Amino acid sequence: MQNPGLIDDYVERLARKLDFDRSLSRCVRQEVEDHLREAVAADTTNDVAAAERRAVANFGDPDVIAAQLAVISLAKQSRRTSSASILGIAAIFLAMKGRVAWYAAAQWTTNIDLRSIVGIVGSVDRYAFWFSVIAGIGCWLYIGTRRFPHAFDSMFRKQLDRFLLVSTVMIAALMASVASDGILTAIQLSGTGFSASSLVPILSMAIEILCAGLLALHIRGTTRRVTQIAALWNA
Amino acid sequence: MLGMEGEMLKGHLDMIVLAALSAGPAHGYAVIEEIRRRSGGAFDLPEGTVYPVLHRLEQAGLLSSRWVTADSGRRRRVYGVTKRGDKMLADRRKVWEQFSNAIGGLLGGTRPCKTPA
Numbered sequence: 357m358q359n360p361g362l363i364d365d366y367v368e369r370l371a372r373k374l375d376f377d378r379s380l381s382r383c384v385r386q387e388v389e390d391h392l393r394e395a396v397a398a399d400t401t402n403d404v405a406a407a408e409r410r411a412v413a414n415f416g417d418p419d420v421i422a423a424q425l426a427v428i429s430l431a432k433q434s435r436r437t438s439s440a441s442i443l444g445i446a447a448i449f450l451a452m453k454g455r456v457a458w459y460a461a462a463q464w465t466t467n468i469d470l471r472s473i474v475g476i477v478g479s480v481d482r483y484a485f486w487f488s489v490i491a492g493i494g495c496w497l498y499i500g501t502r503r504f505p506h507a508f509d510s511m512f513r514k515q516l517d518r519f520l521l522v523s524t525v526m527i528a529a530l531m532a533s534v535a536s537d538g539i540l541t542a543i544q545l546s547g548t549g550f551s552a553s554s555l556v557p558i559l560s561m562a563i564e565i566l567c568a569g570l571l572a573l574h575i576r577g578t579t580r581r582v583t584q585i586a587a588l589w590n591a
Numbered sequence: 592m593l594g595m596e597g598e599m600l601k602g603h604l605d606m607i608v609l610a611a612l613s614a615g616p617a618h619g620y621a622v623i624e625e626i627r628r629r630s631g632g633a634f635d636l637p638e639g640t641v642y643p644v645l646h647r648l649e650q651a652g653l654l655s656s657r658w659v660t661a662d663s664g665r666r667r668r669v670y671g672v673t674k675r676g677d678k679m680l681a682d683r684r685k686v687w688e689q690f691s692n693a694i695g696g697l698l699g700g701t702r703p704c705k706t707p708a
Binding site: 383384386387388389390391393394395397414415416417418420421424425427428431432503504506 | 618619620637638639640642643646647650651661663665666667668
């Protein structure tokens with residue numbers, strides 16, 4: 357006689373623990389269910405209920421397996437965050453350069469009265485941006501060259517702490533750069549007045565804000581996941 | 592809870608899984624069966640332990656995977672060793688043989704203590 361839902365319950369419990377990573381949860385659900393059903397099919401006794409119980413018992417504690425899988429998911433997520441940072445910074449750089457090129461093509465000049473402010477804000481923009489580039493590349497190289505962890509141990513925790521610290525500094529610098537760009541664009545637009553041609557700098561600023569915002573959310577998501585997975589390991 | 596042998600085994604799981612897959616692509620259940628068969632039943636870890644190892648090795652580029660439909664109609668994930676995985680296994684094998692020879696020499700060289708009269 358078959359145990360109603362014994363395998364289903366086991367698979368559900370394991371998959372639910374991995375809900376924070378939907379694609380992993382879905383994939384593990386299918387893999388583990390296939391494994392358990394095959395173990396039952398391979399059991400030579402005619403007692404299906406006992407075979408199911410054995411299959412589930414032989415598979416191991418779902419909480420332990422979920423915790424081990426979660427660590428790999430976290431390592432993947434941190435690598436994705438570092439790649440997203442590089443792409444985000446590159447997109448912001450292109451938007452920035454595109455806007456400057458457009459100013460030159462349209463022969464827009466800066467209001468003479470505001471040139472000193474533009475100079476200061478421009479310096480903040482440059483330094484903040486290049487700082488974020490260095491921090492972003494540093495994060496990418498650092499996390500990309502670490503080995504995939506076996507456990508949420510102190511070594512992995514330290515790696516994540518360093519990665520998140522530098523990522524946070526990087527996004528803060530990038531946001532400072534985008535804010536400076538916003539000020540410079542506003543100064544530029546105030547000197548020329550609003551027209552259809554103003555849409556180009558406005559659009560490029562929107563791209564910068566969007567990229568920086570998405571990147572900040574990505575880093576926040578990774579930070580949250582670290583907390584979730586730490587809880588899974590401490591449970 | 593794993594005993595001492597289990598703990599020792601855990602440290603070599605990557606190599607064991609790579610070795611089990613070196614014969615050809617297989618899914619998780621077949622990997623476990625192959626480990627049991629080739630170890631003569633000596634390695635009997637919880638079966639679920641193999642999945643985090645498979646996922647980690649895939650992320651590290653040592654394994655690749657694809658989904659197929661099994662005869663039962665269920666979706667099945669089949670893993671295979673990549674070129675990088677092959678190279679890693681060959682390296683690990685070499686290190687293991689050196690280590691095993693060294694330990695074998697040490698243990699084989701011990702003499703039982705004489706029982707006092």
